[in-house]
Amino acid sequence: MNLSNGARESAAAQAAVSVKNVSMRYDDFYAVRDASFDVPKGKFLTILGPSGSGKTTLLRLIAGFGKPTSGEIFIGGQPVSAVPPHKRVIGMVFQKLALFPHMTAAQNVAFPLKMRRHDARTIADQVERYLELVKLGGFGSRRIHEMSGGQQQRVAIARALVFEPDLLLLDEPLAALDVKLREEMQLEFRRIQKELGVTTINVTHDQREAMVVSDEVIVMNDGLIQQRANPVTAYRTPQNAFVANFIGVTNFLEGPATSVSGNEVAFRCAGHELSGISVGSGPEIKAGMSCSGAIRAEQIRVAAAPEKLADLTFRFTGEIIDAIFEGERMVYEVNVAELGGVSFRVFDHDPIGHTQFLPGERVLVGWNPKDMHVFGNNHSPN
Amino acid sequence: MIGSRSKTIVIWTFVAIALILLSAPTIVVLGASFTAGNMITFPPQGLSVKWYGAILGASDLRQAFIRSLIVSAICTVVSIPVGTLAGIALAKYKVRFEKAIQIYLLLPFTIPLIGSGIGMMLVFGNMGVLGQLWPVGIACCVINLPFMIWAVTASASNLNEDLELAAANCGAPPLQRFLYITLPAVLPGVITGSLLMFILALNEFLVSLLLVDARSVTLPVQIYNSIRSIITPDLAAISVVFIVCAGIAITLLDRLVGLDIFLKSK
Numbered sequence A: 001m002n003l004s005n006g007a008r009e010s011a012a013a014q015a016a017v018s019v020k021n022v023s024m025r026y027d028d029f030y031a032v033r034d035a036s037f038d039v040p041k042g043k044f045l046t047i048l049g050p051s052g053s054g055k056t057t058l059l060r061l062i063a064g065f066g067k068p069t070s071g072e073i074f075i076g077g078q079p080v081s082a083v084p085p086h087k088r089v090i091g092m093v094f095q096k097l098a099l100f101p102h103m104t105a106a107q108n109v110a111f112p113l114k115m116r117r118h119d120a121r122t123i124a125d126q127v128e129r130y131l132e133l134v135k136l137g138g139f140g141s142r143r144i145h146e147m148s149g150g151q152q153q154r155v156a157i158a159r160a161l162v163f164e165p166d167l168l169l170l171d172e173p174l175a176a177l178d179v180k181l182r183e184e185m186q187l188e189f190r191r192i193q194k195e196l197g198v199t200t201i202n203v204t205h206d207q208r209e210a211m212v213v214s215d216e217v218i219v220m221n222d223g224l225i226q227q228r229a230n231p232v233t234a235y236r237t238p239q240n241a242f243v244a245n246f247i248g249v250t251n252f253l254e255g256p257a258t259s260v261s262g263n264e265v266a267f268r269c270a271g272h273e274l275s276g277i278s279v280g281s282g283p284e285i286k287a288g289m290s291c292s293g294a295i296r297a298e299q300i301r302v303a304a305a306p307e308k309l310a311d312l313t314f315r316f317t318g319e320i321i322d323a324i325f326e327g328e329r330m331v332y333e334v335n336v337a338e339l340g341g342v343s344f345r346v347f348d349h350d351p352i353g354h355t356q357f358l359p360g361e362r363v364l365v366g367w368n369p370k371d372m373h374v375f376g377n378n379h380s381p382n
Numbered sequence B: 001m002i003g004s005r006s007k008t009i010v011i012w013t014f015v016a017i018a019l020i021l022l023s024a025p026t027i028v029v030l031g032a033s034f035t036a037g038n039m040i041t042f043p044p045q046g047l048s049v050k051w052y053g054a055i056l057g058a059s060d061l062r063q064a065f066i067r068s069l070i071v072s073a074i075c076t077v078v079s080i081p082v083g084t085l086a087g088i089a090l091a092k093y094k095v096r097f098e099k100a101i102q103i104y105l106l107l108p109f110t111i112p113l114i115g116s117g118i119g120m121m122l123v124f125g126n127m128g129v130l131g132q133l134w135p136v137g138i139a140c141c142v143i144n145l146p147f148m149i150w151a152v153t154a155s156a157s158n159l160n161e162d163l164e165l166a167a168a169n170c171g172a173p174p175l176q177r178f179l180y181i182t183l184p185a186v187l188p189g190v191i192t193g194s195l196l197m198f199i200l201a202l203n204e205f206l207v208s209l210l211l212v213d214a215r216s217v218t219l220p221v222q223i224y225n226s227i228r229s230i231i232t233p234d235l236a237a238i239s240v241v242f243i244v245c246a247g248i249a250i251t252l253l254d255r256l257v258g259l260d261i262f263l264k265s266k
């Protein structure tokens, strides 16, 4: 007992940040409920969740803007609830950047160093180095309002990193940028983070961003952590229906479980028995329990001729309701009458044959049981 | 429906009338001050600057003017810290008695100055300080402070509260956050408010009238006293000096913070 406690504590000491049973209550509303996680040194963790799920609240607690209602946060192994924000060595990029409008880019970047009483020479060198790092060399004398959105973004990053903090917090700093710039900045974050090796906690509602930049992802909803995994695991084996639905485009089939054996479940949907389906990594499923089967849009194939789907276990006929051309792929909405008229979203990549179905066409949709995940229905998806 | 052309004509006519009405007194005074005659008349009889020479030589006017400047300076210097802190507090925090404070901010428009003037005359009279200049400065500060507070709250409500958090995150303790972030953000409001306070104190007549005695007459009171005897063009000249002071203040304001901020401050 003592030993295992000691082992746990040393694990926490190695973690750059360790959040233990943290809850945050506003009046009688919990913005964060009993959150616990560690971030290993040098890792890039993303907290992913819809708006209002408590991401910002959690991040601000780590930065020290407010105390958790209960629980404790450890930074570098030390509890920090008694440490005011200006004494925590944490860099942060705010959602609305919060650059100081009356200062130039260089003055913004110099501010953390000035507050730490470095001498003028060091400050000048360091500011130049970090403006260089974010590719803003020569822009130092610009005023903030004279810079584009992407440039302001970079100033904010430089300001958060210039004092070489142990921890970097990013609160959806890319949300306001247009898609192209956002994707470019995501890679930029990744590059800088790798280059400096700074432990980073990023917050976003953009599942693509979470996948692209992170070593690990925490999915949050309603103040509760839903799953913590690396991006591939979170995508391939979602822990519950919420995660399955929030990351990626997922179709759900509803019905009671008919049998459970080991890691495989069978459940019934509109008179069809779907068997051999993998159990999601969530709560245990018992026969008779109402459940949801989740299948990704890209794991369903669509064809006109049955031979083309010969290698798939489940096949059902349906009708194309909508066909959207997205360049590299087609997105179909298929109504599957055989499964009680559910609508399926299907991604069809056919860069060679360029098959294209039109609304009204009868087609077959098919998929394999191993790609499907079943979750017990405590709460419904969507 | 009025056509957009005739609408434009109507609007411009109103603007022109308003401009004429607003500037007419100034033009009349300006003209009268350059008269070569010995009577205040418009249009002036001949042109000369002799009345400006006359006010330069008139030591009572000059001293009254200097006293007015001192009063204005006292008023402004006192109002800057008080008004700035009050303005920031009002904009940033949920203050108790917010209703009461809002009513206080409307006071300059609601309470007749004669009322507050008499009140202050009693207070300062009891303290036995009437006749000195600083009570006049304080009085001007008290009655005009809402303007200062307004100017500051108007710029403080633009203050993004994340800025102070960002400063904290950069390692700035509370005092530094205030000095480096909050204060510069409200500086335009402080400048606006200060110039406004200065001009209002320079022009303040009624309250000064109640608080000064023969030794501490301020310029507006001095002018008033002169009008009661004989009206000579030197009064027009001294009025022009007043207008020039106001003009300088407005120009400064425009240079320092831009007039749009001044006009926007609620």
Ligand SMILES: Nc1ncnc2c1ncn2[C@@H]1O[C@H](COP(=O)(O)OP(=O)(O)O)[C@@H](O)[C@H]1O
Pocket: A026, A030, A031, A049, A050, A051, A052, A053, A054, A055, A056, A057, A058
């Ligand atoms: N200061 C506050 N007072 C009351 N409720 C708050 C406060 N801050 C956040 N909340 C509530 O907490 C929930 C989570 O907010 P937030 O952490 O900002 O979510 P996210 O960043 O994931 O969008 C929201 O429902 C929000 O309304």
Ligand SMILES: [Mg+2]
Pocket: A055, A056, A057, A095, A172
């Ligand atoms: Mg947020």
